[in-house]
Amino acid sequence: MFSIAKRITSGVVAGAVVIGTLAVYPNITGRKNVANAAKLNDEGYTAVDGYNVTIDTTGTVNYKTVLGRSIAYGIVADSWTQNNHAETNFAVNTYTGTGHKLEPDLAGTAPLSFIVGNITGTKEQGLSFGTETYAHIIGSSETTKYNIYTSQSIKDNYYTVPSTENGFSYTSGDNYYIWQDGRDDDGTLQAGVPQINVLYDAGTLSSVNTMINNAKSKSVNLSSKPSTIDITKYENTHSSSLSINSYIIDLDVDEYENAVVYIDVPYGSLLGEILRDYEAGYTGTIKLLKRSSTVVVFNFSDEQWTKVNPRGPMVKPVDKNIDPTFTDDDGFLSIDTDKEKVTNDRNKTVEEEIVEKVIWNMPHATTGTIQSAGGSFLFTAENANIKVEGGTSCGYLVVNGHFENNGCEWHFLNGTRNAYLYFSGVKAFTKSFDDTYTSAGGDKELYEDNTVSFNAGDFTFLLYNADVSESGVYTTNGEAIDSADVDASGRFEFHELSGLTPGVTYHYIIKEAANTINGITNSDGEIDIEVVVGEDSTTGELIYTISSYKYLTAADKAAGTVEAFRTNDSVRAQELNFYFGKVFNLIDTGSLIVEKVVEGDTTDPNYSSSTEYKVEISFDKTGIYSLTLPNSNTAVRTEFEAGKAKTYSILAGEQIKIEQIPVDVVYTVSEKDLTSAQSSAGYAKDTIINATGTIAKDTASKATVKNTYTQNTTDNGKIVLTKTIKGPVTNEDLSLGVNGIQFDVYEGNSTTSIWSHKLGETSYFTKGTDASGNTTYTAQITGLDTTKTYKVVESKHLVEGYDVVVTYSIGGASS
Structure with missing residues (x-):
């Protein structure tokens, strides 16, 4: 339990408060596990016949968390036709009056809000408040306030505050769509007549749809919950004590204290028959035997439930003493409410034990009749058409469509509401x-x-x-x-x-x-x-x-x-x-580094460090991670879809870095096959160190993609060509001019040279001097196939005064 906080004092005027009216606050875990409880397994108290049931606590799910802002209104609907007297406030887009008065006299003296986007019907049948205000009933002169939020048109044109002389009585011919009858039968103006404020606020008017949409969302969530009780099994076990007119659900289980019990009503069950057909004329109702703190949710999740007729339930809280004048002979409390809220606690008890503890969730019901029922009612199917007949009902009602009360009333009991x-x-x-x-x-x-x-x-x-x-x-x-x-x-x-x-x-x-x-x-x-x-x-x-x-x-x-x-x-x-x-x-994350390493004959002149490789990276969970590619200092948010690899290019010695990967995500790194040209040139795939692994918190996992380069033994032939010019060279024309000495290499009998350069091209020829003082020019032609023949041709060498000597070798052998 939480402690009750006291008023505090600080550097500024301050206050402290206690939490709202829900009586029980469970442990802060929000759910509890029901394991191997005998009663839960023997008599149908089980979730889908499981032995371990996770139960929501009342701190997680209760009428307030489900209703949201709707808690301030007895009725929330797209439209409401008031076909009978009602004691409630409401929030609707369209209200249709039929001449019946509205007297929300059970809801206390706190300001009461109404939202009505439009009013239809004749002016005599508009929104009319009767004499029986809460203040009048208890004989008090205190005036409460009814705040009616409506359209600018109605506010400006259809409502006029009556004069003091005429009191609040309606006079035929006045243009009052909203009016107050504040006189007794003898015409005496009553003390404590509520003050009516007609207001326009666009945001408030739009909140009707917001509240309906909230109910739709909460209805979906409730429907997803597994049933705490297997009703079919329960009915089989208790068949001798259950009937169409006497149906008691025993929830007096220790594990259900401070917990939410979900009852998914099977369409073809006995319980379903009771709640399906209003016209069948059943005389009984549902009874719940339970702890006061237990919240019960009736789910009608089967799509066959296009029509639901809630009735009851009567409730007997076994751990709470209820005034016996409020109950039947067996101690079960009904939803009957009356106008004596201050002089006795009956209405308060109904509110606390039934209205606040029973939730009816009907996501598929397009029609329904509520008969002498209490709780929080969610009719969220599109264009639902819901009625109240056969007896007064009370609580909170949200209808995604039309509602009307025929021959009976709707009572709203929340005296604290929007305070x-x-x-x-x-x-x-x-x-x-x-x-x-x-x-x-x-x-x-x-x-x-x-x-x-x-x-x-x-x-x-x-x-x-x-x-x-x-x-x-x-x-x-x-x-x-x-x-x-x-x-x-x-x-x-x-x-x-x-x-x-x-x-x-x-x-x-x-x-x-x-x-x-x-x-x-x-x-x-x-x-x-x-x-x-x-x-x-x-x-x-x-x-x-x-x-x-x-x-x-x-x-x-x-x-x-x-x-x-x-x-x-x-x-x-x-x-x-x-x-x-x-x-x-903060999600615990780690990172992944993918590096490329090439080993082997990397000193071979034919090895290229600019060879490009393709690596594939994937993860077992979808996520957006921070990716930094080689030669980039910019991290890019990149989405990886679970199981689908992304391909990146990488060179030897480079890295790909991926950060902000949640812990326990599994990565996989692979390398795409090399091209045929890469393979024939001596490059080969090897191993990947840590090719797969699990991301750990604050740790950089590293996957090393290894390749090898092997010098091609077929293409390792070479020609070492040396040009010697006896005596010192003084005529540069020999090497650079038009008549400069040039060498060409041809494969076999080809007439197209594969290598052609002049002596003066210092990037190919190295100039030197031999022991005799002669000038030498040396070049190497590499990567030649030792199985083939080559021809070396010197041109432009017939220069006056010079003799020609050519020496070369293939594969190191002189020729």
Whole structure:
């Protein structure tokens, strides 16, 4: 359990708060393992007949994490037709009134918000609030506020505040699409009639679709969870005690305390029959025997569930004393609610034990009828058409389509609703805190790596109250007041902060708890947060102005000179959820160096160091790594697809360097076959040292690709040609002029020379003097085939006063 934090004092006015209304906060691991529990294996309490079941804790999945901002509204839908009295608020794109009044009298005195993009129906059938306000019911003169966010057109043209003389009574002929009947039957104006504020805010209006989309996303996530209970096996085991009108699910299991139990309802099961056909006229309902802390999720993941009719459940929390006047003879609590919220705890008990602990997830249901049911309901199929009939229902309802209540009511019980603020973020990963870029919006961003695989609950964040020194340094004050586990997508949400008081400034720190994921370095950075609480004088809603400072590492913060990586400066929270964006962990990485080595007869004149080789590099996991090619000082972010090699050119003595490779990634290096010309010239593939290996943290793995060069024994013939001119040479015309002495070499009987140079070409002929003082010119013609014959021809040598002597050898033999 987390400790209750006290009010703190720091260099500025500050406050500390406790977390929201969820009663139980589990251990910070987010999941727990149920291993070899006898009851779990004998009677159907098993995930896909497995012996080890990983269970989400209620800190990971609960009605608040599922609903998000929808928690502030009883009904969220694209459209709602109010065909009967209702006691709820709502957020819809289109509202159709049919002459029935709206009296959200069960939801307390805190300001209550409504979102209505458009109102249809006659003016007499518009959005009308009745006399029975919460304040009126309890006989108080305190006035609550109803804040109605609607279109500019309705705000400007269809609503006029009635005069004091006429009170709030509706008069035929007035153009009131939104009106308040605040008088008793005798015409007396009631005390405590809510103050209605009609407001226009485009962002608020658009949030209806945002809330529906959030529900769709959460519905997909819930549907992916394996069933904690095998209902088919459970029904077979308990067939003697289960019937269509008496169906009890026994969840009184130690391992389910503080845990989420997923029940995937089989389409053809007895439980499925109860929840499939409203018109069948069943008289019974589902009953849950469980611990108070257990959250139950009914998943209807089979695509056959195009029609679902939720009913119940009745709940008996075995570890909690419930007022027996609230229950049946067997101690099961029903969803019945009434208007005596202050004088007894029935509604509060229904809210805490049923509405907050039961989630109905229906991703495929395009039709459905809710009958005397409670909980959080997600109807996320496109254009769903959902009704409430056969008895009042209560809780939170999100419909991706149309909703109507026919002959019965919808009750909203959340008395605290939008008075709370909560923080959220998302887990992200990077290979380097120094590897940044500038976004299109001008912000500094880290390159993110999306290849890390993890499960819901693998990472946990902690929220602390903070003290702030006069110099602005944040330090934690006491133990963590809340924890938040990531879901499968990496998102995490803390519970609401209750007790926030206008005029007070609060400080918090968010840190990450230690994780045990191999290859991930736990983040020691933090987010420092300041919340200044104000109050809107018109709506009575709390205003949160937030400043925050995100440090990537503890060293950055400790240095005192390092600017926070991300800063929010006095930003007003537009929603109850303040989202801090991505919180990065550092991926443990290593590197790979691929080098080329050529051994053998490399001193042979025919060996070329510029010979180009082709190497292939692949990895067993897809990733974006930092690649530096030979003769380049620039690293390039390069994506490698798992199992698919990339080919690069490399010369002898060069290296290819690949960095930012996650640990445990397996690399493979190979060399492509040499060309036929390379092979015939004496080059050959050899071995690759460390051709495959596993990347280790902060280690440079090296793969050495070896080749050999062998002097070609066939092409090692040569001619050593020496030209001797007796006596000193004084006439340079012999070597450079038009008549200069020239030698040509021909293969066999060919008339095309393969070598042709004059004595004066010093790069080919070496000039010297022999012992007799004669001038010599020597050249070597190499790479000749010893199996062939060659002819050496001297031209332009008939110079007056000189005799000709030619000496040469092939393969070292004189001729």
